[in-house]
């Protein structure tokens with residue numbers, strides 16, 4: 081049977097290759113990798129391709145995704161600070177969770193006691209990016225309190241950077257993570273097993289050899305799936321950046337003007353559109369829209385195609401300058417960025433195929 085469009089085609093060998101590449105670079109520096117699965121909704125074939133590449137745990141922001149992965153024989157890590165209302169499922173479905181709130185950890189301990197288990201946590205500290213994490217000056221006091229909880233095992237400390245505030249990991253902030261680890265060892269007697277130094281934005285310090293030697297864990301998503309480090313947005317040499325391809329089918333192709341005819345009001349999203357007059361052009365409509373993709377984050381493999389715009393279900397392309405003679409029924413391929421990948425993997429209208 082033929083493919084149904086729109087679709088996302090995933091090259092699983094490229095995912096495994098990228099994972100192996102990054103895992104081995106990290107291993108040289110004594111760092112283990114949690115593979116982050118949230119951007120592709122923990123789609124099982126992709127998760128398996130990552131596991132084949134040598135990650136030591138799967139990490140996701142959402143419990144629903146951890147539930148999907150239950151059958152896989154690998155530790156499950158909950159990345160997003162848990163909701164108190166989800167405590168039961170956090171204990172049931174995650175082996176390790178990242179935390180920053182005493183009240184939540186207290187609840188996790190209570191639920192773990194009922195389920196007869198000890199729950200492992202990694203304490204998140206905020207080093208300036210201003211997303212999650214304990215604010216440094218009260219970390220000793222909070223940690224002392226947490227250590228009194230009967231069913232919690234604090235196995236590590238971690239930080240997250242370049243997510244909200246765009247703060248780049250460097251010797252100052254990662255050095256501070258190491259200082260906090262040492263301070264907690266001296267003042268509280270905790271010797272952490274895991275020092276988790278961030279996400280794909282910390283990789284450049286692995287590659288240039290400047291990552292502090294105490295850091296022994298990273299959580300990596302984007303670098304594996306898109307072959308890109310995220311501190312400077314650079315392609316990682318040796319990794320594929322086209323493991324994911326979004327494909328849509330042409331449903332109309334006609335010569336039309338480049339400027340709409342009549343009085344211009346608002347488009348489908350309430351914006352007033354502007355048009356440059358390029359004369360008559362060859363325009364293709366692809367059955368793909370904002371309900372499936374983020375059009376600012378998709379790039380035709382045919383470099384002579386220009387994306388003109390999109391509504392919810394229609395993507396409009398200028399194919400005038402393409403060397404290829406496109407017809408109705410032809411399929412157009414696009415590379416994606418992180419935001420577009422997220423949208424497409426989340427859209428139930430986008431079929432998923434693996435090769």
Ligand SMILES: *Cc1c(COP(=O)(O)O)cnc(C)c1O
Nearest residue numbers: 116159240279280299300301302
């Ligand atoms: C999403 C996320 C990651 C992975 O980030 P990438 O940039 O995709 O590598 C790591 N840690 C936390 C806490 C996250 O939320």
